[in-house]
Amino acid sequence: MxxxxxxxxxxxxxxxKISAVDITQYFLKRIEKYDPMADAFLSLFHSRALEKAHLLxxxxxxxxxxxKMAGVPIAxxxxxxxxxxxxxxxxxxxxxxxxxxxxxxxxxxxEDDALILGKTNLDEFAMGSFTENSAFKKTKNPWDxxxxxxxxxxGSSAAVAARLCPLALGSDTGGSIRQPAxxxxxxxxxxxxxRVSRYGLVAFSSSLDQIGPLSTNVLDAAYLMETLSKPCxxxxxxxxxxxxxxxxxxxxxIRGMKVGIPYQFxxxxxxxxxxxxNATLEVLKTLGVTCVEVNLDLLKYSVAVYYxxxxxxxxxxxxxxxxxxxxxxxIHAQTLDEVYELSKQEGFGPEVKNRILLGTYVLSSGYKDxxxxxAQQVRTLMFEQFKEAFSHCDLIAMPTSPSPxxxxxxVHEPLEAYLQDIYTIGANxxxxxxxxxxxxxxxxxxxxxxxxxxxxxxxxxxxQLAYHLEQALSLKQQIPPLFDKE
Amino acid sequence: xxxxxxxxxxxxSKLCRIxxxxxxxxxxxxxxxxxxxxxELLKELDTKDVPPFSLIKEGFTxxxxxxxxxxxxxxxxxxxxxxxHVDGMVKVPPFLNPEKDS
Numbered sequence: 086m087x088x089x090x091x092x093x094x095x096x097x098x099x100x101x102k103i104s105a106v107d108i109t110q111y112f113l114k115r116i117e118k119y120d121p122m123a124d125a126f127l128s129l130f131h132s133r134a135l136e137k138a139h140l141l142x143x144x145x146x147x148x149x150x151x152x153k154m155a156g157v158p159i160a161x162x163x164x165x166x167x168x169x170x171x172x173x174x175x176x177x178x179x180x181x182x183x184x185x186x187x188x189x190x191x192x193x194x195x196e197d198d199a200l201i202l203g204k205t206n207l208d209e210f211a212m213g214s215f216t217e218n219s220a221f222k223k224t225k226n227p228w229d230x231x232x233x234x235x236x237x238x239x240g241s242s243a244a245v246a247a248r249l250c251p252l253a254l255g256s257d258t259g260g261s262i263r264q265p266a267x268x269x270x271x272x273x274x275x276x277x278x279x280r281v282s283r284y285g286l287v288a289f290s291s292s293l294d295q296i297g298p299l300s301t302n303v304l305d306a307a308y309l310m311e312t313l314s315k316p317c318x319x320x321x322x323x324x325x326x327x328x329x330x331x332x333x334x335x336x337x338x339i340r341g342m343k344v345g346i347p348y349q350f351x352x353x354x355x356x357x358x359x360x361x362x363n364a365t366l367e368v369l370k371t372l373g374v375t376c377v378e379v380n381l382d383l384l385k386y387s388v389a390v391y392y393x394x395x396x397x398x399x400x401x402x403x404x405x406x407x408x409x410x411x412x413x414x415x416i417h418a419q420t421l422d423e424v425y426e427l428s429k430q431e432g433f434g435p436e437v438k439n440r441i442l443l444g445t446y447v448l449s450s451g452y453k454d455x456x457x458x459x460a461q462q463v464r465t466l467m468f469e470q471f472k473e474a475f476s477h478c479d480l481i482a483m484p485t486s487p488s489p490x491x492x493x494x495x496v497h498e499p500l501e502a503y504l505q506d507i508y509t510i511g512a513n514x515x516x517x518x519x520x521x522x523x524x525x526x527x528x529x530x531x532x533x534x535x536x537x538x539x540x541x542x543x544x545x546x547x548x549q550l551a552y553h554l555e556q557a558l559s560l561k562q563q564i565p566p567l568f569d570k571e
Numbered sequence: 572x573x574x575x576x577x578x579x580x581x582x583x584s585k586l587c588r589i590x591x592x593x594x595x596x597x598x599x600x601x602x603x604x605x606x607x608x609x610x611e612l613l614k615e616l617d618t619k620d621v622p623p624f625s626l627i628k629e630g631f632t633x634x635x636x637x638x639x640x641x642x643x644x645x646x647x648x649x650x651x652x653x654x655x656h657v658d659g660m661v662k663v664p665p666f667l668n669p670e671k672d673s
Contacts, residue, residue, distance in 0.1 A: 183651055185644050278626060318636045325634060389610040400587065407588070410661055414654035421666045426590035438589055439602050445587045446603065459613050461623035466616070468624060499602050500609055516626050541629050 086111050087248040087571070088564060091157045091305040094251060098156025101145070105138035105156045109200055112158045116202065116249045119568055122230060124222045125244040127163050127173060129203035134158075137200055144198075152198030154312055159194060160253040162241050163204035164211055165296065166285040167191050174287050175219035176209045178406050178413045178432030188285020189317040190254060190296055197312045202250055205240030209434045210403065211256055211289045213237050214264060214505040215496065218436045223493055226269055227565035228532055232490040235265030241299045242269040247568040252309055253299045258290050259391055260485075260509025262297045263521035267485035267534020270523045270563065272551075273299050274306045277542045278516030279324035281310075282317035290398040291322070293391075293513040301563070303522060303552040307331035310544065324542065334545035335552040340373030342550060344537075345478030347381035354484060357527055362484045365524045365535045368557050369482075374550070379474035379481060383467045387510040388503050390467070393447050393460035394514070400444030406432065439499060468515045471538075480550055481538040483508045485521040489531035508536060518544040520551045523560055574604045 086094065086108070097103045113131060120126050141155055161167065164174045166184035168191075173179045187195070194201060208218035216224045216239025224239040226232040227247040234243040238255030242265035245253050255262040257275035266273025274297045281296045288294060298309040310331045317323050346366065351359065366376050408414035408428025415427035433441070447456035474481060487507055496502050512519035517538050524535035535554070539547035575583070580600045584591050591599060646659055655662040 185648055185652070279631060318634060321634045322631070323634060324631060383616075386613060386616065389612045392606055393610055393613075404588075408654065409663060410649075411652035411654075418664055420664050420668045422588075423590075424663055425588040429587070429589040430591065433589070435595070435598070438587075438591070438595070439599055441587050441589065442583055442599060442603050443606055446583055446607070449583075449586065456610065458623060459618060460610075462618035462621040463613055463616055464624035465621050466618065498605075500605055503606075514624075516629075541626075 087115060089251065090302055091251040091300065092308055095155060095157050098141075099151070105141035105200065106135065108156055108158060109134050109138040109202070112202060112250055119247055119249060122225065122567065123227055123243045123247045123249065124224045125205050125240045125247065125249060126160070126203050127175065127206050127221060127240065128171060130170065130201060134200050134202050141198055141200075152196060154194065155198035156200065157252065158200045158202050158250045160202050160205050160241060160244050160250045161191070162207050162238050162253070162255050164207060164256060164287040165190060165254060166287070167201065170204070172204070172287065173221070174210050175207045175221060176432065176434065176437070177220045178428070180220075180413065182412055186285065189282035189319060190313055191285060193312050193315045199312070205238070205244055205253060207240055208237035209437050210287070210399070211237040211258055211261055212399070212436050212440055214260070214502050215491070215493070216240060216265070217493060218434055220434055225493070226490045227568050228270065228530065229490060230567070231492055233268070233493050235268035235486070235490065237261040238273070238299065239265050242266055242271055242273065245269070245271045245299045245301060246565060248301070248564060251301060252305060254296055255299050256286055256294055256296050257513065258293045258395060259513050260506045262299060263509050263519060263534070263536060264486050264505065266299055266521040267536075268490040268532060270532030270565075271299055271301060272303055272306050272520065272522050272555075273297065274310070274520045274548070275512060275518065276310065276314065276544050277324070277518040279322050280518070280542065280544055281313045282320040282323045284317055284319040288402040290395040291402065292398060293395055303520070303548060303555045304332060304335060306520070307335045307548045307552070310548070326542065329545050331545055331548055335548040337549050339550050339553045342480070343375045343377055343478040344369060344550070345377050345379030345474050345481045347384065347481070347483065348378050350381050350384050351483065355488065358484055358487070358489070358533060361525050361533045362535065365554070365558070366482065369554060372553055372557055377478055379477055381470060381474060381481070381511070383463070383470050384507075384511050386463055387467065387514060388507055390460045390463050390514060391506070391510045392443065392503060393456050394464070396440040396444030397448045397457050398444070400441045400448065403437070403441055408432070436499070464514050467511065471511070471515050471517060475540045479539075479546060483536045483538070485509060485534035485536040489527050489533055512538050517541055518547045520547050522551050522555050523563070524558065525560065575600050
């Protein structure tokens with residue numbers, strides 16, 4: 086069952102061929118067997134998931150209506166709240182924090198009868214590109230256990246790549262769904278900003294964060310998007326538009342579409358990755374898609390803009406972790422000030438501290454105009470440049486990551502890590518939808534990803550081209566050999 | 572390169588309310604300085620009269636709900652996460668340490 090898609094599992098359940106309890110037990114057993122190798126999960130919900138599975142089987146027997154995701158197992162990144170369960174954000178600060186409400190996406194998944202199996206590992210507070218900043222464990226890339234699965238949704242991407250579950254939720258602030266998807270040979274989609282409610286997603290950078298699907302194929306991502314994009318009145322940045330039938334929209338014809346490529350910006354790309362990227366463009370051309378050149382030279386500033394804005398917003402969002410009402414409180418604190426200072430000192434990892442310091446600096450008096458305001462202005466210029474590019478094409482294509490998976494512990498310098506996001510950050514800064522799909526392997530069998538970016542709220546167009554491209558690429562080797570067995 | 576000196580770093584960590592060890596201070600100070608130098612790159616761009624970014628004009632409308640009280644958090648559930656509490660109240664050390672600061 087591990088090599089079935091989410092849609093196939095749902096179909097098997099709905100036709101009565103397999104029970105929800107059997108599905109749940111199968112995947113929980115598989116996780117127990119293989120997760121010690123992948124280290125993708127931080128927590129598992131045996132009794133919760135089985136209880137839900139029994140309920141679904143009973144509903145089915147009694148002929149009651151079932152949700153559109155009935156019987157489908159899914160994992161959630163551990164920065165998304167499930168009421169009554171621990172949300173750690175992979176931080177010592179929240180090691181024992183019990184969520185006091187359901188995220189909207191959790192509620193939508195439960196309403197649609199999905200089976201939530203557990204929470205996956207991430208970089209602490211979603212800050213990182215290798216999932217190595219987790220306070221608890223280092224997730225391994227299922228294609229090479231000495232390598233990182235990318236980050237910050239490394240746990241979710243590894244879980245899906247190893248087929249420990251067919252679907253997972255991640256969050257993407259600077260590429261944190263797409264980059265790990267590329268590095269693990271899976272599909273990762275970041276919706277348009279505001280398309281999916283952020284209520285219950287622990288905030289890192291409020292104007293950039295988005296929840297999105299990680300899956301083994303594009304149609305499953307479209308399927309999950311139909312549940313995730315339901316209306317929510319609790320997120321004031323939620324677009325609250327109609328839920329699109331993403332699955333059927335993905336199957337629409339793509340002949341005649343135009344894809345824009347910022348060739349100049351891709352000049353310094355590693356030759357092996359460039360070869361794969363160009364080969365993928367050739368496949369697009371066989372599908373009747375035209376490739377045109379577009380100018381996105383402002384993208385070279387994207388890392389600088391991001392590390393001003395995201396850290397500024399993070400410094401504000403993480404100010405709430407003060408050790409008073411919840412989370413870690415230092416036993417050494419003798420005054421109220423020490424409650425704050427020592428709890429943060431002990432609770433936060435080095436990268437989180439790095440970003441809080443940087444964010445506070447760029448917002449501090451005397452600097453706010455030259456850093457924060459400047460970055461927001463450059464962001465406007467970037468949005469305008471993308472808009473201009475979209476007057477010449479329907480979608481923009483770029484590689485997802487400047488490098489394939491890297492050995493664990495190989496990147497120490499923060500700036501070197503930040504530059505891993507060079508191709509993904511643009512879509513977060515401009516709020517545009519973007520997807521990464523597997524596009525092949527390097528000579529040494531490392532997965533590669535191809536990225537498509539669409540116009541604002543044109544999520545279905547992104548899924549549409551991605552779906553047809555994926556079908557045409559029909560990659561033969563999709564499951565990491567170590568996990569391609571019962 | 573904008574290097575943060577010890578005084579600046581101390582002021583910054585005070586603003587963040589994070590008490591860093593001396594060793595951490597060295598690493599963090601160096602990291603922050605390196606990144607601050609990198610972001611100087613933005614000075615190359617002319618942003619005169621460019622408005623700061625906002626997606627609002629792309630079709631967002633204000634999402635307001637009815638001003639109706641809904642179920643909130645019960646005290647019992649809230650207290651489950653509180654590190655130290657007494658009689659239903661959150662307990663914290665004093666603002667001033669009577670031995671040190673009076």
